Amino acid sequence: MNKHxxxxxxxxxxxxxxNAAASVVGPKEGQGPLGKYFDIVCEDNxxxxxxxxxxxxxxxxxxxxxxxxxxGLPMDNMDYIISGDLLNQxxxxxxxxxxxxxxxxxxxxxxxxxxxxxxxxxxLIDGGFAYNVxxxxxxxxxxxxxxxxxxxxxGSQRPPSSTWTVTGHGAVVLSNLGExxxxxxxxxxxIVDMGVKDQNNMGAxxxxxxxxxxxxxxxxxxxxxxxxxxxxxxxLGYVGRDLLYTLMKDEGYDISRNHKDCGIEIFDRESQDTHxxxxxxxxxxxxxxxxxxxxxxxxxxxxVLFVPTGALLSPTSFMQGENIPAIxxxxxxxxxx
Amino acid sequence: xxxQALAEERYKELVNAVTPDSKxxxxxxxxxxxxxxxxVLGQFINNCFTSxxxxxxxxxxxxxxxxxxxxxxxxxxxxxxxxxxxAGAGSVVPITGFANAxxxxxxxxxxxxxxxxxxxxxxxxxxxxxxFGTLASMIMGLIYWFTRMR
Amino acid sequence: MYIKAFIVGGLICVIGQLLIDKTxxxxxxxxxxFVVAGCVLGALGLYAPLAEFAGAGATVPLxxxxxxxxKGAAEEIDRSGxxxxxxxxxxxxxxxxxxxxxxxxxxxLCFNPKEKE
Numbered sequence: 001m002n003k004h005x006x007x008x009x010x011x012x013x014x015x016x017x018x019n020a021a022a023s024v025v026g027p028k029e030g031q032g033p034l035g036k037y038f039d040i041v042c043e044d045n046x047x048x049x050x051x052x053x054x055x056x057x058x059x060x061x062x063x064x065x066x067x068x069x070x071x072g073l074p075m076d077n078m079d080y081i082i083s084g085d086l087l088n089q090x091x092x093x094x095x096x097x098x099x100x101x102x103x104x105x106x107x108x109x110x111x112x113x114x115x116x117x118x119x120x121x122x123x124l125i126d127g128g129f130a131y132n133v134x135x136x137x138x139x140x141x142x143x144x145x146x147x148x149x150x151x152x153x154x155g156s157q158r159p160p161s162s163t164w165t166v167t168g169h170g171a172v173v174l175s176n177l178g179e180x181x182x183x184x185x186x187x188x189x190x191i192v193d194m195g196v197k198d199q200n201n202m203g204a205x206x207x208x209x210x211x212x213x214x215x216x217x218x219x220x221x222x223x224x225x226x227x228x229x230x231x232x233x234x235x236l237g238y239v240g241r242d243l244l245y246t247l248m249k250d251e252g253y254d255i256s257r258n259h260k261d262c263g264i265e266i267f268d269r270e271s272q273d274t275h276x277x278x279x280x281x282x283x284x285x286x287x288x289x290x291x292x293x294x295x296x297x298x299x300x301x302x303x304v305l306f307v308p309t310g311a312l313l314s315p316t317s318f319m320q321g322e323n324i325p326a327i328x329x330x331x332x333x334x335x336x337x
Numbered sequence: 338x339x340x341q342a343l344a345e346e347r348y349k350e351l352v353n354a355v356t357p358d359s360k361x362x363x364x365x366x367x368x369x370x371x372x373x374x375x376x377v378l379g380q381f382i383n384n385c386f387t388s389x390x391x392x393x394x395x396x397x398x399x400x401x402x403x404x405x406x407x408x409x410x411x412x413x414x415x416x417x418x419x420x421x422x423x424a425g426a427g428s429v430v431p432i433t434g435f436a437n438a439x440x441x442x443x444x445x446x447x448x449x450x451x452x453x454x455x456x457x458x459x460x461x462x463x464x465x466x467x468x469f470g471t472l473a474s475m476i477m478g479l480i481y482w483f484t485r486m487r
Numbered sequence: 488m489y490i491k492a493f494i495v496g497g498l499i500c501v502i503g504q505l506l507i508d509k510t511x512x513x514x515x516x517x518x519x520x521f522v523v524a525g526c527v528l529g530a531l532g533l534y535a536p537l538a539e540f541a542g543a544g545a546t547v548p549l550x551x552x553x554x555x556x557x558k559g560a561a562e563e564i565d566r567s568g569x570x571x572x573x574x575x576x577x578x579x580x581x582x583x584x585x586x587x588x589x590x591x592x593x594x595x596l597c598f599n600p601k602e603k604e
Contacts, residue, residue, distance in 0.1 A: 409593075430521060451595075455595040467580075471576055
C-alpha cells in the first residue's frame with residue numbers, strides 16, 4: 001500500500017511510538033520559564049569540556065544516552081541513530097555519537113533537524129527497517145556565535161530582531177511498540193527562499209518555510225488547523241510568529257488560536273534579554289522533549305503538529321551574498337491512532 | 338516582474354512592517370556618552386605624557402598604546418563585551434574598539450592552537466582596518482608626493 | 488579641552504551608531520569606513536584642524552587612526568621622498584598595532600574564552 005499522501009506528505013500505517021524523550025541544556029535555558037522541565041541543566045556552558053565545540057558533543061552524548069535510558073532499552077537495541085547540529089560537518093553529533101557504536105545517519109537541517117530526524121526515523125520504523133530509532137539534535141550558543149557571527153568577547157550589539165541560540169540537546173526514542181504518543185504522519189518541507197539576507201532576523205527567514213509546510217500539511221491531510229490542539233513551530237521567535245500568522249491568513253488559515261513557538265517559550269525575553277526568542281537545533285529539540293512530549297504523554301494535549309524550522313546558511317554562502325533559504329518539517333503526533 | 342520577485346517584494350514590505358527597529362535615539366545617546374568618555378580618558382593620558390615632558394607625537398603614540406592595552410585587558414576579562422552591549426558604536430569606533438577586535442578572536446580561537454588559531458585568526462575582524470588603512474594612506478601619500486613634485 | 492574632546496569624540500561615535508542601526512553595516516565595515524575616511528579627510532587638510540581643536544576627541548576614534556596613517560606618510564615623504572609612500576603610514580601606526588598584537592597574544596595565553604550572558 002502506498003503511504004505517500006498529497007504533494008509532500010506521508011502517513012504511517014504501523015505503530016511509531018515516541019517512547020522516551022530527554023533534554024540537556026545550559027544554565028541560561030535552565031533559568032528560563034521551562035527550566036524545571038529539563039532533565040539535566042548543566043552548571044556552565046563548557047559542561048566539563050575544554051572548548052565550546054567539545055561541550056556541544058558532550059551535550060549530544062548525554063542527551064542521547066539519557067533518552068535511551070528513559071526508554072528502558074539498552075543502547076544496543078537502537079537500530080539507528082539520526083542526529084544533527086549546527087557545527088561545520090556536524091562534528092557536534094559525530095563526537096557525541098562515537099561511543100554508542102550504533103549505525104548512524106548524520107543529518108543537517110539547521111534548526112529543523114529534530115523534525116527531519118523524527119520524520120526519517122518514523123519512515124524507517126513504519127517501513128519495517130528498524131524497531132527502535134534514536135533521533136536527536138543539539139546546538140551551542142558559544143560555538144554558533146564563533147562560527148556564524150563574531151568571537152564572544154567582541155563588543156557588539158544585537159538588534160531587536162535577533163534570536164539567541166539555545167545551548168543544549170534534545171533526543172527522542174521512536175519504537176514500533178509502545179503506548180504513544182504516536183507519530184501518525186509527516187510532511188517534508190521544501191526549501192523556501194523569499195530573498196531575505198538579514199542574518200539578524202531569522203524569524204523573517206524561516207516564517208515563509210513554516211507557512212509553506214503547515215499549509216501543505218493541512219492540504220495533504222485535508223485537515224483544518226483546529227484538528228490539532230497545538231501547532232508547535234521551532235524557533236520563529238516573536239518576529240517570525242507575527243509573519244507566520246499573516247502568511248497563513250494569505251493561505252486561508254487562521255492558526256493564531258492554537259499555535260505556540262518553542263523559541264518564544266524557552267526564554268523570558270524581558271528578564272533574559274534574548275530579544276526575539278530562542279533558536280538553534282536545540283531549541284525545538286529540547287523544548288519538545290522537555291515539555292510538549294510530556295504533555296502528550298499525560299494526554300493534556302492529544303494532537304500536536306510539530307514544525308521545527310531551519311535557516312539554511314553557511315558563513316561562506318552569507319559572505320558571498322546569497323539569500324538565506326529556509327526549510328520546515330512537520331511531524332504529526334497523536335495520543336491515539 | 339515575475340511572480341517570485343513580486344512575492345519577495347511584498348514579503349520584504351511585510352517584514353519591514355513587523356520587525357522592530359533598533360532604539361536609535363537611546364543607542365546614539367549611549368554611544369555619545371561612552372565614546373566621549375573614552376576620548377576624555379585619552380585626553381587625560383595624553384596630558385599626563387605631555388606634562389611629563391614628552392613631545393606631541395610620542396605622547397599621542399603612548400596614549401594609543403595605553404588605550405590599546407587597557408582594552409585588551411578588559412576584553413580578556415570579558416568586560417569589553419559588556420561595555421560594547423551597552424555602548425554600541427561608542428566602544429567600537431575609538432581605538433579601544435580596534436584593540437578589542439584584535440584581542441577577541443585571539444582569545445576565542447586559542448583552542449585551535451597558537452599558530453593557526455591565535456596567530457592566523459587574530460586579524461579576522463581588525464585585519465581589514467589595517468589593509469584598507471594602509472592602502473588609503475599609500476594612495477593619499479602618492480597624491481601628496483605628486484603634488485610636491487610640481 | 489576635555490569638554491571639546493568629549494563632544495567631538497562622542498559625535499563621531501554617534502555617526503558610527505547611526506551607520507550600524509540604519510545600514511546594517513557590520514562593525515568591521517564601520518571600522519574600515521572610518522579609517523579610510525580619516526585618511527582622506529587628512530589628505531584634504533580637514534582633519535588636522537579638527538585634531539587641533541578637539542585633541543583626543545579626534546585622535547582616539549578610528550578616523551584619527553586613519554589621519555595618523557596619512558600624516559605619517561606625508562611626513563615620511565617630506566623626509567625621504569618616494570619611499571615614504573610605502574613606509575610612512577605603517578610606521579605611524581606601528582605602536583598601536585604592535586601593542587594590540589603583543590597584548591592580544593599574551594591575553595590568549597593567559598585567558599580562556601568567556602561565555603556571554
